[in-house]
Amino acid sequence: MKVPGSAQFVAIGTPEKRSLLTVMELSAYAWFYTALAAFAVYACVYRWVIHRNFKGPKPWPIIGATLEIVVSRAQQELGDRMVRYSKLFYPTWKMRFPGVDYVVSVDPANVEYVLKTNFSNYPKGESQQTILYDVLGNGILNSDGDLWRRHRKVASHEFASKILRDNSSASFKVHAVSLCTILNQAADGNKPVDMMDLAIRLSLESVCKLAFGVDMGLLDPSLPETPFSKSFDAVTNRIADRYVDPLWKLGRFLGVGPEAAMKRNLKVVSSFAQKLVLTRKAELESTQQMRADLLSRFVEAVEKEPLSSDPVKDLEDVVTNFLLAARDTTASAVMWTLYAISSNLHVEEKIVEELLRLESENQAMAEDNSTEVSQSDDSHPRESFAHFVQLLSYGAVNHKMHYLQAAISEAMRLYPPVPGDVRVAIKDDILPACGTPIRAGDFFNLGAYIQGRMEQVWGEDCLQYKPERWLKDGVYQQESQFKYPVFLGGPRLCLGKDSALLHLKITLATLLRFFSFKLVPGHRVIPKFTVTLVMQYGLKMTVHKRL
Numbered sequence: 001m002k003v004p005g006s007a008q009f010v011a012i013g014t015p016e017k018r019s020l021l022t023v024m025e026l027s028a029y030a031w032f033y034t035a036l037a038a039f040a041v042y043a044c045v046y047r048w049v050i051h052r053n054f055k056g057p058k059p060w061p062i063i064g065a066t067l068e069i070v071v072s073r074a075q076q077e078l079g080d081r082m083v084r085y086s087k088l089f090y091p092t093w094k095m096r097f098p099g100v101d102y103v104v105s106v107d108p109a110n111v112e113y114v115l116k117t118n119f120s121n122y123p124k125g126e127s128q129q130t131i132l133y134d135v136l137g138n139g140i141l142n143s144d145g146d147l148w149r150r151h152r153k154v155a156s157h158e159f160a161s162k163i164l165r166d167n168s169s170a171s172f173k174v175h176a177v178s179l180c181t182i183l184n185q186a187a188d189g190n191k192p193v194d195m196m197d198l199a200i201r202l203s204l205e206s207v208c209k210l211a212f213g214v215d216m217g218l219l220d221p222s223l224p225e226t227p228f229s230k231s232f233d234a235v236t237n238r239i240a241d242r243y244v245d246p247l248w249k250l251g252r253f254l255g256v257g258p259e260a261a262m263k264r265n266l267k268v269v270s271s272f273a274q275k276l277v278l279t280r281k282a283e284l285e286s287t288q289q290m291r292a293d294l295l296s297r298f299v300e301a302v303e304k305e306p307l308s309s310d311p312v313k314d315l316e317d318v319v320t321n322f323l324l325a326a327r328d329t330t331a332s333a334v335m336w337t338l339y340a341i342s343s344n345l346h347v348e349e350k351i352v353e354e355l356l357r358l359e360s361e362n363q364a365m366a367e368d369n370s371t372e373v374s375q376s377d378d379s380h381p382r383e384s385f386a387h388f389v390q391l392l393s394y395g396a397v398n399h400k401m402h403y404l405q406a407a408i409s410e411a412m413r414l415y416p417p418v419p420g421d422v423r424v425a426i427k428d429d430i431l432p433a434c435g436t437p438i439r440a441g442d443f444f445n446l447g448a449y450i451q452g453r454m455e456q457v458w459g460e461d462c463l464q465y466k467p468e469r470w471l472k473d474g475v476y477q478q479e480s481q482f483k484y485p486v487f488l489g490g491p492r493l494c495l496g497k498d499s500a501l502l503h504l505k506i507t508l509a510t511l512l513r514f515f516s517f518k519l520v521p522g523h524r525v526i527p528k529f530t531v532t533l534v535m536q537y538g539l540k541m542t543v544h545k546r547l
Contacts (some may be wrong), residue, residue, distance in 0.1 A: 044516040056088040056104075059096035066097055069244045076526050076536060079419070079449055084356045086450045092436045098246045100127070106451040107261030109433035112482035114423055114444050122444055127425025131242045134252075134266055135235055137313065139321030147307065151318075152495070154301045158294050163503075164210070165394070167292060171209050172503050173389035178219035180385040183515055185221060187543045194522050195539040196335045200229055203330035204323075206503060211322045212276050213293040231268035236328065236531040237261045243422075273319040277312055291507055294322060326496060328532040329417035333504055335539050336415035337408050339525060340465050341508075342517040342541070347407055347467055353547070354403045355513045361400075362391050375406045381514075389510055397505045404512075406470035408504050409484075413458070414465060416486045419449035419533045448485050449533065449546075457483060517541045 039061075047058045057065040060163065082104070085093055091107035097218045100530040123144035124132075137143035139152035158164055177200055183244075186193045201218040204226070208214045218226060238258055242248045251259035280295050298318045307314040341348050423444045430437050438444065455462050469475055479487035487497045494500070511517075519525070519541055526536040 027517045035132075054094070054096075056085060056093040056095050062098065063246075064096040064098055066244055066246060069095065071142075073241070073529070078527070078529050079527050082447065083414075083453050084452050086447070086454060090454065090456055092431060094436075097244065101439065102445050103431075103438055103442055104445045104447055104450070105431060105434070105436070106454050106457060107431075107433040107459065108451075108480060108483040110431045111446060111451070111485055112480075112489070113432050114446070115482065115488060115492065116486070118429065119490055119492075121426050121429055122423035123426065124197070124422075125426075125443075127441065128401040128422055128424055128443070131248075132239060134262070135239055135269070136321050136324065137317035138308065139317035141321045141325060142317075150305075150307065154297055155294065155495050158297050159499065163292050164499070168210055168499050168502060169392075169394060169506070171206060172506040173510075175206055175209075175219060175393065176389055176507050177382060177385040178205075179507070180510055180514055181382050182219065182221055182223070183511070183543045184381045184545070185546050187515065190542075192540050192542050195338055195517070195536060195541050196331070196535050199228065199331040199334040199338075199539075200233075200327070202334065202507065203327045203503075204229060204427035206330070207323060207326035208276075210499075211284075211294040211326065212280070212319065213291050213295065214279075215275060228268060228272045231265040232323065232327075234265045234529075235262065236267055236324065237528075238265075240530045269320060270316065273316040273323075274312070275449060276319050277315040281312075281315075295319065323532065325494075326500070328534075330500055330503055332417035332532045332534060333408070333412055333500070334413070334507060335535060336417075336533070337504065337508060338511070338517060338541075339519075339539060340411040340414065340520065341407055341512070344465055347465070348512065348516065350467075351404050351407060351512055354401060355509055358391060358396060358400055359388070385510065385514065388513055389506065392506050392509060394502070397502060397509075401505055401509060402471060402474060402476040403467060404505055404509060405476045406467035407481075408501070408508065409470050409476075410465055410467045412486045413452040414463075414547065415483060415527070415533055416448035416452065417532050418486070419447070419527075419529055421448075421485075421488065446485055446488070449527075449529075451483075451485065512546075514546055516544045516546055518544070 026464065045059050046061045051058050057068050059065050060067065067275040068081075072081045086106050092103065092110065095102040095104065101546065124142060125144075129142050131206060132142045138147060143151060179198060182198065183193065194195075205216050205218045208216050215244065217224060235526065238261070241258065245251075248259060251257045252262070257264060277299075280291075281299055284291070284296060284299055295315070295318065298315060302311045302314055341351065346449065394474060423446070425438045425440055425442050425444060427440050436542070451457055453462055461469075471478075480486065481493065487494035487500075519539075523540040524537055526535045528536040
């Protein structure tokens with residue numbers, strides 16, 4: 001077809017046009033596959049040539065080690081993989097993520113340097129605070145500088161008081177008796193129990209009573225539902241994922257994927273915290289009397305000197321911070337210690353021997369003083385439990401239960417309640433023990449879980465559960481807080497350390513005095529790494545009364 005005054009025109013759909021389109025398509029495909037092949041070559045060079053001497057998982061362009069870590073979490077192998085890298089590159093190695101390096105060191109000298117010697121250069125950091133803010137706000141676990149010091153001043157005053165110690169001891173004993181009552185019913189009915197669920201109930205009941213002055217009723221034999229706990233668990237699990245998810249902010253902005261569920265669970269947590277705060281403020285205003293709990297202290301402190309322009313939100317942050325610090329960590333320690341002890345019969349026997357000796361000494365002392373001693377009555381088990389916990393005085397728990405304390409410390413060495421903690425470098429620095437450089441903005445990972453499995457730190461038997469390593473001539477010996485950073489160290493040493501250990505010893509002494517525990521056949525115990533160390537499938541156990 002021709003058009004007057006123009007060049008020859010090729011109609012659409014003619015063989016010539018189709019040939020032209022085919023050539024263009026082939027050319028586009030060629031460019032695409034050439035670019036893809038070039039990127040693949042570059043990725044291989046980047047990973048195995050440029051980073052051939054990189055101490056850590058070899059990073060990919062753009063995504064770094066994100067894919068490897070996400071897959072490891074999904075396959076429940078994250079802990080084992082981190083341990084393997086630490087053994088391979090001891091004492092320090094790196095994980096490269098988009099825009100930031102994670103520096104992992106298990107050398108106690110480096111841990112001390114970050115937590116104490118050069119403390120001012122390694123705060124929580126703004127980038128990490130952003131990850132945690134939705135849950136912890138500006139609370140003690142997520143603040144730095146003057147704000148952190150103000151939080152710590154109020155909290156340290158409360159933790160140092162004799163009133164708190166006495167109230168704690170009495171409360172821990174009451175809750176231990178309640179838990180034993182539940183276990184006694186399970187033993188009578190030959191029903192397995194989930195000790196992870198019971199440990200979480202126990203610790204939440206305790207922290208709400210001591211820190212907030214509230215009875216939750218979670219240890220009622222009917223075991224009422226705990227929607228708050230489920231939401232809080234989901235929130236802490238998602239928080240851990242955010243550390244390796246470069247798109248979490250986009251997900252939160254769009255309200256899609258895991259961040260959509262996160263938003264729903266945060267509403268439950270916030271509602272719980274807000275209700276506690278408003279109830280307490282109303283009580284204090286109506287009675288004009290100060291109560292002996294942590295929340296009341298903070299209400300008073302915030303009224304005198306507000307932490308921000310929103311005092312109610314500040315107090316909600318206090319609630320969520322201490323829930324995470326006390327509920328999750330104590331529950332983790334109870335479940336993992338019970339698992340470790342029940343898996344090592346000789347350890348269990350020594351603990352029971354120590355507890356029976358405590359009973360005998362108390363009986364002998366009472367007879368020498370011609371004091372009437374109430375006897376435990378097997379036909380009334382709750383009375384027997386109550387009688388035993390009265391023997392667990394502050395002095396007895398701290399000076400006559402050395403083997404139990406060693407068993408607890410050893411369990412937390414292998415299964416620390418907080419498996420890892422992070423600090424963010426403000427300025428470029430060099431770690432003293434190995435000369436590893438750290439850039440400003442890099443994350444320093446304090447890996448208590450990894451460190452407890454290092455032969456260079458704990459010896460060739462580091463993977464064995466061995467309470468004896470904590471004893472010298474039968475007396476418990478403490479380790480350096482930087483070799484054993486379970487309670488952190490330096491200026492941020494855990495304020496509730498002594499209270500937590502008191503809780504653990506009273507609870508476990510009472511449980512092991514009256515019951516033995518066996519893992520349900522076929523039940524898999526797999527560590528689950530969230531903000532705290534829990535168990536992927538819970539801790540299903542059978543309970544047997546001790547004769």
